[in-house]
Amino acid sequence: MGKLSREQSPEKVQARHRGWLSGLAGDQRGSVAIWVGFSLLVFMGCAGIGIDTARGYLVKARLSQALDAAALAGAKSLLADTRDADINMFFNANFQAAGLGAVIDGPHIFANTDTNTVRVAATATIDTTLMSVLGFTTMTVAAEATAVRAINGLDLVVSIDMSGSMCMPCSKIQAAQLAAKTLVETLYNDPNPKKVTIGPTTYSLLNIGLVPWAAKVNVRTNNIINAAAYNPAATVAHTVPEFTNPVTGLPQTVLYSTNISEVLLLSNPPAGWTGGVYARYMPDGNQSNDADLTLGYPTVGGKQWFAYEPIPPLEGEPIAGNWNSTDGGTVSGTVWTDKRRHCHGAYWNDNKADPNHPLSVSNKPSYWLTANPNYGNTASTSDPDECTPTSIKGILPLQDSDNKQVVLDTIANLYTGTSLPSNAYTNGPQGLFWGYEVLMPGAPFNQAKVSVPFKRVQAIVFLTDGQMTGMNGDAYRGVYGPGNGAGTTTLHGTLSNGASNNLNNKLLQLAASIKGANPEQGIKIYVVQYEESDPNLKTLLKQVATEPNAPYYFYAPGATELQNAFKQIAASLSVLRLSQ
Numbered sequence: 001m002g003k004l005s006r007e008q009s010p011e012k013v014q015a016r017h018r019g020w021l022s023g024l025a026g027d028q029r030g031s032v033a034i035w036v037g038f039s040l041l042v043f044m045g046c047a048g049i050g051i052d053t054a055r056g057y058l059v060k061a062r063l064s065q066a067l068d069a070a071a072l073a074g075a076k077s078l079l080a081d082t083r084d085a086d087i088n089m090f091f092n093a094n095f096q097a098a099g100l101g102a103v104i105d106g107p108h109i110f111a112n113t114d115t116n117t118v119r120v121a122a123t124a125t126i127d128t129t130l131m132s133v134l135g136f137t138t139m140t141v142a143a144e145a146t147a148v149r150a151i152n153g154l155d156l157v158v159s160i161d162m163s164g165s166m167c168m169p170c171s172k173i174q175a176a177q178l179a180a181k182t183l184v185e186t187l188y189n190d191p192n193p194k195k196v197t198i199g200p201t202t203y204s205l206l207n208i209g210l211v212p213w214a215a216k217v218n219v220r221t222n223n224i225i226n227a228a229a230y231n232p233a234a235t236v237a238h239t240v241p242e243f244t245n246p247v248t249g250l251p252q253t254v255l256y257s258t259n260i261s262e263v264l265l266l267s268n269p270p271a272g273w274t275g276g277v278y279a280r281y282m283p284d285g286n287q288s289n290d291a292d293l294t295l296g297y298p299t300v301g302g303k304q305w306f307a308y309e310p311i312p313p314l315e316g317e318p319i320a321g322n323w324n325s326t327d328g329g330t331v332s333g334t335v336w337t338d339k340r341r342h343c344h345g346a347y348w349n350d351n352k353a354d355p356n357h358p359l360s361v362s363n364k365p366s367y368w369l370t371a372n373p374n375y376g377n378t379a380s381t382s383d384p385d386e387c388t389p390t391s392i393k394g395i396l397p398l399q400d401s402d403n404k405q406v407v408l409d410t411i412a413n414l415y416t417g418t419s420l421p422s423n424a425y426t427n428g429p430q431g432l433f434w435g436y437e438v439l440m441p442g443a444p445f446n447q448a449k450v451s452v453p454f455k456r457v458q459a460i461v462f463l464t465d466g467q468m469t470g471m472n473g474d475a476y477r478g479v480y481g482p483g484n485g486a487g488t489t490t491l492h493g494t495l496s497n498g499a500s501n502n503l504n505n506k507l508l509q510l511a512a513s514i515k516g517a518n519p520e521q522g523i524k525i526y527v528v529q530y531e532e533s534d535p536n537l538k539t540l541l542k543q544v545a546t547e548p549n550a551p552y553y554f555y556a557p558g559a560t561e562l563q564n565a566f567k568q569i570a571a572s573l574s575v576l577r578l579s580q
Contacts, residue, residue, distance in 0.1 A: 059102055059124050060141040066095030067120050070107055071147035074118035078149045080191055084109055087120060102126045113193070119146040151196050151454040152577040153205040155398060158183065159435035160414065161428075161464040161530075162391050163214045167420035172531065175559035176463060179566035180411045183461065184208060184404070186570035192577045194401035198453050204400035205454075205577075207447065208407050209438045212393040212414055213431035214424040215474035216311070219444075220260040220275035220394035224410045232271050234259035246282065246289070246303035255307045262397070263444040264297065264307035276311040276390030279430060279475040285493065287501065292476075293433060293510045296442050311390065316473035318386050318423070319343050343387035343473055387473025388425045397438055398447035426466040429506040430475045432525075432544070435460045436514050439523070457576045459524040460514070461569060462544065465531050468503035476503075487540075504540055511544040522546070524576075526569045529555045530562055 070091035077083045091107050106122025121144035158180055166173045187206060188194070194206050211217065220230075237254045245252045245266055256265040261275060279292035282303070289301035297306045311317065396410045439458055441448040470486025472478040480486035480503055492501040497512075499505040515522045527545040529538060538555060542548035551572035554565035 059126055060143055062095055063122060063124050064143040066091045067122060067143055067145040069094045071118050071120045071145040075147035075149040078118060117146055117148050153452060153454055153456040154573060154577050155207045155439055155448055155458045157209040157211060157435040157439045158461045159211045159431045162212045162420060163426045163466055164420050164422040164424045165466050170419060173415040175562050177411055177414055179562045183566045183570045184407050188404050190574040203452060206401045207398040209398040210396035210410050211435045211438055212391050214391050215388035215427045215471055216276045216390050217430050217434045218275035218391045218394045219263040219277050222394040222396040222410050224413055228259055230273050231259050235268055243304040243306055246305055247309050266307045266309045269310040270312055272313040273310055274317060274390045275394055277308040278311055280305045281476055283479040295437055295440055316387050317343055318389050386423060388423050388471040389421050397445045425469040425471045427474055428464055428468050429503055429510055432462055432510055461526045463528045463530055467537050508543055527553050528565050531557060
């Protein structure tokens with residue numbers, strides 16, 4: 001537009017401009033270029049959205065993959081000091097920011113040890129390409145990942161031989177106590193979680209029990225928990241549907257529970273009962289009816305084993321002192337006055353042809369006096385023909401992770417300076433059986449959960465220092481005879497697997513059942529052969545163990561080797577609980 005002259009009137013100027021504008025409106029020259037310019041901006045923006053969005057998706061995908069790897073690494077090392085370093089290492093290894101031109105904020109780590117979870121989050125910012133023409137110069141994508149630490153529980157029973165040889169010298173049982181303590185403390189101190197809450201339920205991930213044993217097992221609840229003495233007046237009779245007592249063969253409608261044990265009994269124990277029970281085995285030649293290797297309260301064959309038969313003290317326990325004219329006197333021409341008292345079981349053995357060999361000896365002197373009045377009647381207080389005693393230490397059922405000190409106190413209380421009875425013999429099948437009973441869900445010990453929403457390792461640590469030995473008053477009523485021969489006798493037919501019916505083969509049969517009890521992984525059996533180097537015992541115990549070598553089988557000739565064996569067992573159990 002030209003400069004205005006002074007001579008032109010405003011009216012002429014306005015008229016001139018109106019004409020110019022009118023001509024411009026009708027002139028279409030150059031409009032296409034304008035629309036093309038606007039269209040190019042739109043096309044470039046759309047192309048930029050496609051290109052930069054694809055770049056964003058690629059960055060987000062790689063970011064998500066890197067966070068997934070980092071979260072899994074963090075979950076595995078949730079309780080370790082290296083957790084955050086592991087997360088960053090896995091993230092950086094899986095996301096190369098420089099190659100994508102991204103600026104990373106993170107990973108930010110959110111760990112929760114109560115729920116066993118690790119959440120990691122991060123953002124990645126990249127410069128845009130063609131989208132910048134629309135004013136968008138950067139793009140930020142975000143991702144996160146959560147991983148739950150694999151939860152592996154452990155139920156463990158330590159089964160310790162308390163036979164007399166474990167106190168020859170007593171430093172042996174002391175070494176066993178120390179080794180068991182090391183095992184327990186290692187498991188409590190490892191980095192694995194001890195509890196987990198899933199939904200409304202809190203689960204203990206570490207549960208430990210203890211079974212002391214010798215010729216028979218004391219089924220009382222260990223006196224660390226239940227210090228009360230047996231009180232006959234506190235025994236409760238439970239009315240049940242009628243069944244046939246497998247020992248007496250008579251109909252019965254009651255079972256009994258005492259103030260010191262969770263185990264149901266077939267009869268009301270007399271005063272002085274020490275907690276011993278017979279194995280559910282009848283020496284009648286019909287093993288299909290026996291439940292000595294069967295858990296719970298089953299019906300086996302034709303026998304209804306709804307409880308255990310308590311061992312009356314006079315029948316199966318050593319008896320101190322001598323008979324006097326009142327309680328001994330003269331029976332069948334034999335004078336018992338002033339002769340040493342013996343348990344009733346010392347006067348009969350497994351000679352079924354002997355008419356004076358009852359399946360259940362009553363507390364009447366006439367039974368044992370007429371059987372063999374001179375059997376085992378010597379002046380020695382350590383007469384080997386006397387009955388073998390029930391251990392004074394009872395069973396510790398599975399204790400959850402809050403009761404670490406109870407477990408340690410129980411171990412410390414196994415031996416407190418009093419020598420173990422020299423005539424407390426070694427009945428391995430009973431030690432392993434009651435360890436199995438404590439470990440598994442169901443009566444008589446109901447501490448183990450029937451099922452858990454996580455992987456659970458179940459294990460028994462079985463420690464023994466001797467060969468399988470029978471004796472009067474043991475859990476099998478002495479029917480296998482006295483001495484080590486009870487482990488290898490061939491006098492009682494065969495077991496269901498065709499092996500000779502003896503204590504060694506019963507131990508093997510039971511071990512096979514235990515290892516095959518869990519179809520997924522089996523129950524682990526760790527065996528420690530302590531000091532006794534007999535090669536036949538070694539062959540036997542290697543077959544009992546899950547595997548015939550470390551960490552499942554150890555020969556420990558002394559205290560140092562015993563301690564090392566338990567350390568390796570603890571390490572093995574800890575590894576089994578690690579996330580896989």
